[in-house]
Amino acid sequence: MSEAPISSGQYIVVKLPRELDLYNAENVKKKIMTVIESSVAAVIFDCSALIYLDSSGLGVLVYAHTKLLQKRKPFCFSELKGAPAQVIKMTCLNGVFPIEDSLEEAETYMRRKIGI
Amino acid sequence: MSGNRLSYVTKYVESGITLIEVAGEIDLNNSGKLRNHFTELRRAGSFRFVFDFRKTEYIDSSGIGLLVFIYMSSRQRNIRISFSGFSPTIRRLVRLTRLDSILPVSDSVEEAVAAVKNGGRPSADHIRKIIVDGASHLFDASGLERITLHLRLPQVRRLSMLIAHKAPPELRNGMLLEQQISELLKNAVKHGNRCDPQKSVKIAYGFTSNEARLIVEDEGEGFKKIDEWNDFYRTKMLLHHQQEYERLIDYLSFRTERSDETDGGNALFAAVEYWNEGVVFNEKGNAVAVKRITDH
Numbered sequence: 001m002s003e004a005p006i007s008s009g010q011y012i013v014v015k016l017p018r019e020l021d022l023y024n025a026e027n028v029k030k031k032i033m034t035v036i037e038s039s040v041a042a043v044i045f046d047c048s049a050l051i052y053l054d055s056s057g058l059g060v061l062v063y064a065h066t067k068l069l070q071k072r073k074p075f076c077f078s079e080l081k082g083a084p085a086q087v088i089k090m091t092c093l094n095g096v097f098p099i100e101d102s103l104e105e106a107e108t109y110m111r112r113k114i115g116i
Numbered sequence: 117m118s119g120n121r122l123s124y125v126t127k128y129v130e131s132g133i134t135l136i137e138v139a140g141e142i143d144l145n146n147s148g149k150l151r152n153h154f155t156e157l158r159r160a161g162s163f164r165f166v167f168d169f170r171k172t173e174y175i176d177s178s179g180i181g182l183l184v185f186i187y188m189s190s191r192q193r194n195i196r197i198s199f200s201g202f203s204p205t206i207r208r209l210v211r212l213t214r215l216d217s218i219l220p221v222s223d224s225v226e227e228a229v230a231a232v233k234n235g236g237r238p239s240a241d242h243i244r245k246i247i248v249d250g251a252s253h254l255f256d257a258s259g260l261e262r263i264t265l266h267l268r269l270p271q272v273r274r275l276s277m278l279i280a281h282k283a284p285p286e287l288r289n290g291m292l293l294e295q296q297i298s299e300l301l302k303n304a305v306k307h308g309n310r311c312d313p314q315k316s317v318k319i320a321y322g323f324t325s326n327e328a329r330l331i332v333e334d335e336g337e338g339f340k341k342i343d344e345w346n347d348f349y350r351t352k353m354l355l356h357h358q359q360e361y362e363r364l365i366d367y368l369s370f371r372t373e374r375s376d377e378t379d380g381g382n383a384l385f386a387a388v389e390y391w392n393e394g395v396v397f398n399e400k401g402n403a404v405a406v407k408r409i410t411d412h
Contacts, residue, residue, distance in 0.1 A: 021273065022302060025378050052291050055299055059380025062368045069365075083292040090389040091382050092356040096364060 001031050011042035011074075011110040013103070016050045020057030020084075029060045036067050041114045042074040044106045053084035058091065065097065074098075074113040078106035122146040124153065131233045134162040135225070139171035142179035151182055155189075161358075163195045166228040170201030180213055187219055194357070198228035243353045244388040245346040250398035254405035257331055260322040267309075267317040272301045279330075283323040287410060293328060296390045297321075299383040300332045300404060307374065308334025308402055318403075331405045338401025345370055345384065352385070 001017050014035055020028055035043060045061070053061075061077075068075045076098040080088065088094055100106035121140035129135050134157055142150065154165070167186070175183075183199065190197045200222040202210065210216050222228035261282070267275065276298035280288055287293060301317065309315035315335040322329045339345075352367035369381030388395050391406035398404075 021298075022269070022378060023273070025380075029377075052295060054295050054302075055380035055383035055386070056378050057380070058382050059369065059378070062380070062382070065368075066365070083290045083295055086289065086292055087295065087386050090386040091368075092352065092364065092385070093368070095356055095361055096368065 001028050010040060010116070011044060011107070011114060012038075012040040013044045013046050013107075015046040015048070018049050019052040020050060020060065021052060021054040022056040025056035025060050028057070029063060032060065032064050033067065036064060036071065036073065040073070042110050043068060044103070044110055045075065045077045046079060046103055046106075047077055047081070047084060048079040048103065050080070050084050051082055053087050058087060058093070061097070062093070074110060076100050076106050076109055078103045122149065124150060126153070126157070129166075129229065131164065131229075132162070133164040133166055133229055133232055135166045135168060135229075137168045137171065141174040142172065142182060143174070143176045144178040147178040147182040151185060154186055158189070158193070158195060163193070164232040165190070165195065165197040166225060166232060167197070167199045168201045168225050168228075169199065169203070169206065170225075172201075172203070172206065175206050175209060180209065180215070183210075183219055184215065196232035198222045198231045200225045200228035243350050244395075245349065246342050246384065246388060247394060247396045248342055248399060248401075249396055250400075250403070252394070252396040252405060254329070254394055254396045254407055255331060255398065255403070257320040260320040260329060260331070262318070262320045264316050264318045266313055266315070267301065267305050268313055269302070269305050269311060272298055272305060276301055279319070279321050282321070283328055284325055287323055287326070287328055292390070296387060297330060299387060300330060300406065303339075303383065303404075304332050304334035304336075306379075307339070308336030310336065326410050328408045329406070331403065333398075333403035336402050339397060339404075340401055341372060342397060342401065349385065349388070 001015060012035060014032065017024065017028065065075070078100045079102060080099055088097065098109070100109050122142055123139045125137045125139075127135045127137070136154070138150065157165070186197060189195075198220045201224070202221065210219065210221070220231065222231050276294050279297050280294035283293055301319070304317045305311060309317065318331075318333040320331040348367065348370050352364065355364040355367060370384070371379070371381045375381055384395070387406065391408050393407035393409050394405075396405045
């Protein structure tokens with residue numbers, strides 16, 4: 001998982017790994033929580049590399065979603081495709097997660113959300 | 117045009133269809149009234165609508181806006197609608213605004229009823245569930261490949277990949293088949309055998325060009341909360357269909373006292389949707405049989 005540099009009050013792009021599963025879920029969760037707890041105003045989860053997402057990985061995203069809602073920090077997912085997109089649809093999370101087609105659209109959405 | 121001339125009658129016809137007969141004129145002064153009426157019916161749970169415009173004499177641009185609103189809000193909510201009985205003038209207006217290829221328009225009310233009859237949001241009866249039936253034909257392992265092994269958690273992904281690769285590529289859905297196999301193996305190792313390396317997992321699998329089958333049995337005490345899970349899932353799906361996303365947030369994860377930090381609590385949600393021919397447990401709850409059919 002990689003992140004763009006954090007600037008206080010700005011949004012951050014968190015690039016999710018190629019695979020998010022039972023083996024790395026805990027580790028990714030810790031990293032995501034560090035980002036959420038930081039001073040960033042909003043988070044974009046870039047899913048362009050993500051090709052495998054299992055229930056543990058999905059659990060991380062649901063947990064992040066809950067925390068972001070609690071902290072009233074806007075967030076969205078971008079470039080979700082393939083099996084992970086199908087898993088999210090099958091679990092009805094497409095109705096709960098804001099999902100943008102491209103990173104560009106996600107950034108536009110986020111700028112509007114946080115007013116920059 | 118006078119806004120007072122709009123009237124509508126709502127009738128409930130076969131197959132849960134709400135028929136709205138619209139008479140008079142739809143313009144800026146009154147289109148909001150019909151819009152609110154439709155929204156109220158939708159919120160009350162109707163999800164199949166037929167609009168009968170045979171007695172509608174006039175529609176202005178706000179009336180066209182109303183048709184677009186009805187269409188868009190229905191599309192977002194899996195509601196089936198059909199407009200029928202447009203006069204030649206209204207039909208021309210719809211064509212001029214290039215909406216004729218977008219809006220669902222039927223030539224007659226009968227055709228509109230037929231068009232929406234079987235579609236739209238599934239009723240509560242169509243929500244999938246986990247079945248408990250050890251005698252189910254899905255547990256018949258004849259003709260399937262069988263393996264028994266002391267499976268450990270670190271091996272789950274690798275084994276799932278090896279099994280999924282026995283399936284023809286068109287059945288694999290990218291990595292989706294592998295992922296779905298992995299969830300059932302993980303459940304067996306983690307929740308069934310509680311990661312006890314002395315305990316084994318029995319696996320049977322088989323694939324044809326359009327069919328995937330899998331049976332997984334562990335040596336654990338069994339999944340005992342199936343009724344509770346089914347109730348939870350039913351509520352979740354009803355909230356999803358009703359677009360009650362704020363309440364749906366409480367139903368994103370099914371957790372028990374044994375769930376830990378790395379359990380997503382959502383594996384079976386996807387399983388009952390993916391394995392479209394059934395997710396069946398035996399009575400003890402330590403064996404699950406699943407089947408998926410694709411229509412490619």
